[in-house]
């Protein structure tokens with residue numbers, strides 16, 4: 001069960017900074033996310049230092065390779081202590097790769113597949129070779145359906161894709177949604193965005209939020225404000 005949907009992306013190469021951010025946001029968040037910027041610099045030791053702060057970790061390394069390599073990569077990552085609560089791969093690695101990943105993780109973490117990145121608009125995915133008669137949302141829903149068939153627990157998608165993804169899969173198929181921006185926040189490199197409240201209204205299960213919190217003058221205040229904006233949405 002997901003109690004607090006806020007997952008703070010600790011995107012920094014610096015272990016002490018990530019640890020400090022984890023401490024600051026812990027009262028207001030359900031998860032901390034460690035991704036490429038952190039893990040490539042700080043490695044398993046850095047991961048374990050931050051994980052000891054107590055927030056369950058979403059280890060976001062978006063594995064994308066042949067089935068054998070992804071499966072053994074995940075086996076290595078699942079030996080981290082504590083093991084990640086959530087881990088992800090790319091759905092475009094194909095069905096055999098996703099099945100191998102599900103077998104490797106074997107229910108020990110929530111296994112999530114990235115569909116269409118929140119930094120991509122329809123024109124971007126069409127330019128990348130995805131069928132032009134389908135929208136990014138259609139592609140996200142199709143990839144999510146395949147991911148579910150292959151034993152994944154959920155997907156990463158944008159807020160505008162959540163309803164289509166749930167329709168193509170199941171209500172309890174987990175949707176992890178980045179590209180979250182409070183109304184007054186800078187959009188930066190994200191293209192398909194939503195406020196925390198509107199993403200939850202679409203049915204998002206987990207909200208991945210980085211720079212609106214980590215780039216704020218006071219990350220604790222920013223996280224608290226977002227947590228309050230979500231509570232207010234439940235009252236409506």
Ligand SMILES: O=C(O)c1cc(=O)[nH]c(=O)n1[C@@H]1O[C@H](COP(=O)(O)O)[C@@H](O)[C@H]1O
Pocket residue numbers: 009011035060062088114116117118119156157178179180188190208209210211212
């Ligand atoms: O897998 C992800 O977490 C992810 C997928 C996606 O489609 N878009 C996306 O932004 N992310 C991650 O979510 C975080 C968003 O950070 P901010 O844009 O700073 O809020 C980053 O750590 C991204 O790596």
